[in-house]
Amino acid sequence: MTLTADDDLLDYELLDETETERQAREDTEVRLDEISQANVDLIVDKTMVVVDELSGHPLYEYQKPFARRFVESLVIGDGATLTALFSRQSGKSETVANVIAAVMILFPVLSRIFPELMGKFREGVWVGAFAPVDDQADNLYARIVSRLTSDRAMELMTDPDIDDSVRAKGRTLTLRSGSLVRKQTCHPRAIIEGRTYHVILIDECQGADERVVNKSIGPMGASTNATMVFTGTPSYEKGVFYRTIQLNKRQATKRGSRQNHFEADWKAAAKANPHYGRFVKKELLRIGEDSDEFKLSYRLMWLLAQGMFTTAEVISSLGDKSMEIVKDWYRSPILVGIDPARKQDSTIATAVWVDWANPDEFGFYNHRILNWLDLSGMNWEEQYFRLVEWMSHYYVYKVGVDSGGVGDAVAQRLQVLMPGVEVVPLGSQRPDQSKRWKHLSQLLDRHRIAWPAHAKTRRLRTYRRFAQQMEDLQLVYTGPYMLAEAPNEADAHDDYPDSLAMACILASDDNQMPEIEVGNNPFFRR
Template identity: 55%
Template sequence: MGTPLDATERELTLGVPEEEPETADTGASDQVVIEDIIDKIILVIDELSGHPLRPYQLPLARRILESLIIEDSAKITALWSRQSGKSETVADTVAGAAIMLPRLAKVFPTLLGKFREGLWVGVFAPTDEMSETLFSRIVGRLTSERAQDILADPEIDEKLVARGKVLHLKRCGSLIRKQTAHPKAMIEGQTYHLVVIDEAQAADDKVLNKSITPMMASTAGTLCLTGTPTYTKSGFYEQIQKNKRESTRKGRKSDHFQVDWKEVSKSVPRYKKFVQSEMDRLGEDSDEFKLSYRLIWLLDKGMLCTSDRFDSLGDVSMRAVQEWHRSPVVVGIDPARKTDSTIVTVCWVNWDYPDEYGNYEHRVLNWLDLQGLDWETQYYRIVEFLSHYNVFAIGIDAGGLGDVVASRLRVLMPYAQMLDLKSDRTNQTKRWAHMMDLMSKGLVIWPAHAKTRSTKTWRRFRQQMEDAELTYQGPHIIVAAPEVDAAHDDYVDSLANALFLTAEMTMPEAEMQNSPW
């Protein structure tokens, strides 16, 4: 088969080949044709920008184009250092594809038929102002003098219409629209072949999953997430991890593109000079330098418990303990509010061997997760569950519903000490600080046996522990679930309540015994 767009130097850059038989884009030579199409679009991209894409920019541009052509509905992630040309790469790719794909659709109707009426692109960011950064680059690329010369060429013959938040290539039908991914914005109703979300680390996951990604359902569209690291997990972070895992599988394409300052410096000496000066000013190990240039996620500073920390505190030889009477245990209860669950956490305490600071080793024995039950039923379920343990003390969030629960359990369980834990920020800070101190010293352990890990209760516990976000407001520590649907922190609160009892109460008298673990 002949190579398309091979007539002249100018035709290689701008022109559209004579239409070939439809069989040209089918069969065993598909990949050769796809690579050839991408090569020609890259030539147009370079012509639009006035300079070739840099070596580290080219793989991302080619992968976006490939995904659009083969309709694999890829979720592409780009984690690049600040001012490395990330937005420029995406803007150039979108501009070149918007011009060329509809024209090539006439030559390759089977392969590119869905672009006959144009390429439709949605440009999103967490706020309208943030989306302007990428959108303005696309506008600048298509309205430059070079672009105007290309669009006016008889073989392209295109007219650009710009109206507010929409760029429209009138003759081929391509459309590029700027939109916000803010949670309060009403953005449903559009259809796109390509969606780009800039500064994706700050994007709302609910908006992304509920409102934006369905816009590509009818087109088998491509999603491109670009951004930099931060202190907390997000859909962007999770997609990066998924792409990294998938890329290790045989025959899978890489959908994650990571470019740190060292990679950029190979192609841009001025960038290297500036970043090295910033390294001297900020320090290579400063948070600012790690986030902006080294691309290190600082989850240990923005999350209560990272995945690595969670795994390190799990005992793979220990199962959930259904009954324990040999020594006193402590219990934390987080009463349900609205859509939350009531969670009861039981912890064994190594009372006989405190560390030099008076802290005890704690092991989570078991959890009780109560959902969708009225409180009268919950009271008796809690009492029945705790009857299998030698309960020394129970900690419950005071205030509101917690007061009622504590009063009722005092009547039903007179043998156990009931401690009302205040919910103001000062007292909550004490609880979180104590819990974080115990975790940092390895004095909190939970069951991680394979059979326990297979239970829904354990999986919910892990999810909530890893989702919990850590923030500091003045002298106060705040730990809470992210503000997205289906995110909860009931297990986290319940565990914190149980652990705090050993900081507030005196050690009970206990018989000497060997640890069962």
């Protein structure tokens, strides 16, 4: 991978935690030495072989990463909450059932071979299978029972090294080794406290009651540091499934984090299973690609009641997959927006190229993000000079700085350090912010803005944070003002969108355009 101008910043973590949260994160992180990692990889590989053997057919490619991470979480005991957002009938419950059947049979045996890693499974793997209503819980439970009572499972359990068998069925299936799976609901009126599990499964989680999941179900894994697995499809409302997905996505932008969220829309499933693809295409023609039913069931689009500033689909469509980060640009003047760090945020700078020579009939210019600068973990004296050094690689025309908080001091200091550049303090009052957000919204709606989305760029944390924060951004209407802000959730920020809005607003009222030399579009790779 080619290094970019901001790769050296990837060693900094976001300083967005309280001291208690930071300590809790450090205490729960799982770091393995080479020998332990080799053992974990071996166990995961062997378990995946059994998963395929029990089902009678290999998992599809889009199912394997989810299944492997599921097994890994149980082995290393990291107590992860995994989320799987798969299109309807694409095999999410089947994947879970196959993995559960395999670990219920294998892990009690492996606990004797790897006592330090897997000692907690010496009396079996205890699984709770939940869903919003009993019929939905029965669907997942029945799949697990089917796997464990199949001829393939019976043959495997008669192996002398395993020597296991099914002892009881009903609402609870138990193996002689002590492994069990119990069917329960997470309905608000259900009384379900009192059980203990190593694995907590919640199927059709988009319909689960958030209070029940957090208050009644979650504590069932406290004494075992249980792995929780949420599976489902999008819905019209936010809930515990949506919030956990967003949390997993945000945590994935941090260095060293394991992937805890997995998605597969109908196109991914169709690529692996042509029969599935033909059926969904018939549904596309029957009910329409833009119908709510198709969006929810197959395109994995959340149709939320609360307005969002933009959508993942728009973010993806405006990303230029032929364009990499532009580390130097002197051919035409650009704009830079800077959102200075507050207590729990990062200082973010966004460099934006503007096609000054070609406004549309309404005066909107084409914009392209050239680069982002993420300054986390730096004191302000270091940040000033890092900002100046970074901007020295561009022909900067104007710099917009949020004047709220420390913004005034930042603008004044930058004006001293960059006397040839106009530094514009931008107000942080509601009318000022509303003007910026409305302008950015219009640019998005008119497709007058784009950003680098080359494969190399999409690997960068700066890109991932930008895309995630844009997707998280919520609309808030206060009187006549339209504002946008991050949701009030862990690890949610709006620094990247703020920085972008400040850069773009500098072009909206610019009546005296700089003279430029017009050339070919330099952002497409030939």
